[in-house]
Amino acid sequence: MPDDWLRGLWPLFSPLRRAKPQTAHQISLVLKTKGIALTNRATATVFLNTERRIGEISPLIFGGLAEHMGRCIYEGIYDPASPLADKRGFRSDVLKALKDINYRILRYPGGNFVSGHRWQDGTGPRSERPRRRDLAWRSVETNQFGLHEFMEFAQELGALPMWAVNLGTGSIQDAADLVEYLNLPVGTSFSDLRAKNGQKKPYGVQYFCLGNEMDGPWQLGHLDAVGYADKAREAAKLMKLMDPEIKLVACGSSNTDIATYPEWDRTVLERMGDEIEYFSMHAYAGNRTDDTDSFLASSLHFEDHANTIAAAIRIAKAKNRSKHDVYLSWDEWNVWYKTEGDDGNWQEAPHLIEEVFNLEDALVVAQWLSTFLRKADIIKIACIAQIVNVIAPIMTKEDALFKQTTFYPLMLFSNHAAGHSLDLLVQAPVHDTKMYGGAAQLDASASFDPETGRGALFLVNRSQTQSLDVTLKWEDVAPEGFTQGWQMSGHDPKAHNSFEQPDEVTAHEIELPALEGPQTTLSLPPLSFTVLLSRHAPA
Missing domain, CATH: 3.20.20.80 (Glycosidases)
Structure with a gap:
């Protein structure tokens, strides 16, 4: 799909640019009201196990x-x-x-x-x-x-x-x-x-x-x-x-x-x-x-x-x-x-x-x-x-x-990020790059502190045009719930802050996803960085 596909839709989102935070759900609602289906999406899965640890952070x-x-x-x-x-x-x-x-x-x-x-x-x-x-x-x-x-x-x-x-x-x-x-x-x-x-x-x-x-x-x-x-x-x-x-x-x-x-x-x-x-x-x-x-x-x-x-x-x-x-x-x-x-x-x-x-x-x-x-x-x-x-x-x-x-x-x-780094299994679409060959669309890392029961997940959607629906699956014990989440994203990779516009690109709190048993799904817009904090029962 050409890169200008989302750019052509961007004027539809002007109310959302003024009213932050922007969520994939809000964007979908805007598109539906205009009779447009958001089809440029991909899926990924991240498997987490709080016992599968890389090392202490x-x-x-x-x-x-x-x-x-x-x-x-x-x-x-x-x-x-x-x-x-x-x-x-x-x-x-x-x-x-x-x-x-x-x-x-x-x-x-x-x-x-x-x-x-x-x-x-x-x-x-x-x-x-x-x-x-x-x-x-x-x-x-x-x-x-x-x-x-x-x-x-x-x-x-x-x-x-x-x-x-x-x-x-x-x-x-x-x-x-x-x-x-x-x-x-x-x-x-x-x-x-x-x-x-x-x-x-x-x-x-x-x-x-x-x-x-x-x-x-x-x-x-x-x-x-x-x-x-x-x-x-x-x-x-x-x-x-x-x-x-x-x-x-x-x-x-x-x-x-x-x-x-x-x-x-x-x-x-x-x-x-x-x-x-x-x-x-x-x-x-x-x-x-x-x-x-x-x-x-x-x-x-x-x-x-x-x-x-x-x-x-x-x-x-x-x-x-x-x-x-x-x-x-x-x-x-x-x-x-x-x-x-x-x-x-x-x-x-x-x-x-x-x-x-x-x-x-x-x-x-x-x-x-x-x-x-x-x-x-x-x-x-x-x-x-x-x-x-x-x-x-x-x-x-x-x-x-x-x-x-x-x-x-x-x-x-x-x-x-505290406690132990978790060894994640990430299944995501792969796209070719000139410098590095195949690169997964999703970059992910996670931490878990067994003493406090606090977990943190860090996700980057590398795509410039494609949203990513990510399913998180816990293989051992799922968290009791999510406590906070943030996201920074935008349509323009060159967007930046300045003294005149200090908040052009910032991280904003997002609506937390709901757990369905040992898993949940969240949507990552293109060019985005997302953080999700979870709460587990302390050891």
Whole structure:
């Protein structure tokens, strides 16, 4: 059926666009009154069993990256000149929006920025902090927001800090000194300096990244796989001598297109896998060729990427005859393709890659989060890059912000996916895509918490034109009922929010389906993301 079939009907729905929420039932009623039968539909079935579990969902997969890049820090989370700033200079409206997303871990201070960063620059009185050239983004760094400010900010959000150490221009001694400054009790040089700077009690930071994207020639201090692994191994040794309780993340490949992928990953894991707890993955998805069907099948690539690095972990473990487990930290991920440029022209807080996200971008973000659930046995940390302004779910100006389309899947997953990820059996129509071959029309993931009896189901209808009637069948014990549901959808994959129209694409509550024994059916409109919460009897 041609793509313009639904577009031709869209004027009939104008009352529904003004009166939200839109439901498939309402749309059907409009069509019936016009004498039109809604025939462009397909069916799918999802089989659920609360005992068939993939793994425990780590809350740390709901994390973010706060990098000194563009306007993420300055004019983003920290903006003393804004009328919305609190006495610390933190934007109160940004804090509220970030708390709504419910981030559990924040990676800082980069990103590429970290490979030239001197952590000491962000300590001590602000009036004495140096202004430096940030060579990564060709910007001027004022260091008015630094180590102590970030720790206070993370604590305000209730998020664990994950510090990236400079293994580009920095030394292994610098990395060890940072651990001493952050985590050791007073009595030695750097811990005493922390106390002098106003924080006597150790911060107790648990998570540290051993550099950033060291496989990339663009990285300051770039190393090959052997050189990086050897430097990171020695840094890890010193850092854990300072604090044996810390958990370390080594650099994996920066993307799947770089020539050294996945050999880089195998080499690093074989040479230093026993020294780390996590291994990083980075990836950005895009739709540069305007091939929406392929773009909406991106989760096939995400899963292949995760499977490849998980295999590299297993190979390295077997080759080294190791009993040590390493998990994945997907600590940079997002959609990014509309904006280019990394040249700040030596300005403070330049406008860099301030992407405007649309409906199809949000559907890809939802699928990425579902991938984390489907790989819950191996992916234990994930950080969307970034959290404000720079390819971010929140955009600010001096006196306002708006929430991008990607805000809503982040918020819904983070607040409702908990407990165990369920291994679903999905039967759905398959359509061909140019990039990934056959892709099921339905992308699905689910969580279940046996302690609370709460379940959550996350569904994306990838089709641009075809509704999908989905039957949910519980194979063990059906829920007692449904408690809430949300949906975001639209006819235009390019629809987006803005300061002028902040609610053009949002998630709205939907009418809950009725249970009929162990099953129910709900209708998913084209280009839609749906969340359904269920209530089971607690164990």
